[in-house]
Amino acid sequence: MPQFDVSTFSSQLFWLIVIFSCLYFVVSCFIAPSAENILTSRHRIADDHIAEAEEYNKQIAEVEALKAAELSEANKHAEDIRAEAIRSLNYLFANKKGEVISQIKFERAKALKEIELYINSFHTKESDSCMKLAAAIIHKLTGKDADMKLLSDIEKRLYLQTSDKALRS
Numbered sequence: 001m002p003q004f005d006v007s008t009f010s011s012q013l014f015w016l017i018v019i020f021s022c023l024y025f026v027v028s029c030f031i032a033p034s035a036e037n038i039l040t041s042r043h044r045i046a047d048d049h050i051a052e053a054e055e056y057n058k059q060i061a062e063v064e065a066l067k068a069a070e071l072s073e074a075n076k077h078a079e080d081i082r083a084e085a086i087r088s089l090n091y092l093f094a095n096k097k098g099e100v101i102s103q104i105k106f107e108r109a110k111a112l113k114e115i116e117l118y119i120n121s122f123h124t125k126e127s128d129s130c131m132k133l134a135a136a137i138i139h140k141l142t143g144k145d146a147d148m149k150l151l152s153d154i155e156k157r158l159y160l161q162t163s164d165k166a167l168r169s
Helices: 004-123 128-143 148-168
Strands: none
Touching: 004 128
């Protein structure tokens, strides 16, 4: 096996040292520094982005706290407006209710006076009312107008009969 021939060891060792030295020189002078620059640049950029993200997170937290405070203030203001509207509506309702109650009392008193006047006029003109009622009933039943003179005569006879009975007893 030629690789185990001792006579070629020195030349192989020489070229190994030369090539390894050249490669070591190239790697240590050119490749390693640029790789180191790339890695440090990458770490620096990542650290900058992390710091920037943390700053944004702080700003977001501040904005959310401000938003929560403003929302709370807006809700309180809306609740105050709602409470004031309810108080105002209750006041208006109470006023309107009082007006309606007084109007109802007035209309009721007016209606009671009209009923009392109608009752008094009915009793004073009872015979006329009864004749009108009888005429309306006759008209409904027969479809013809009643003879008011005949009804008046009947009413007078009935009145006389009841007066005579009252005098006899």
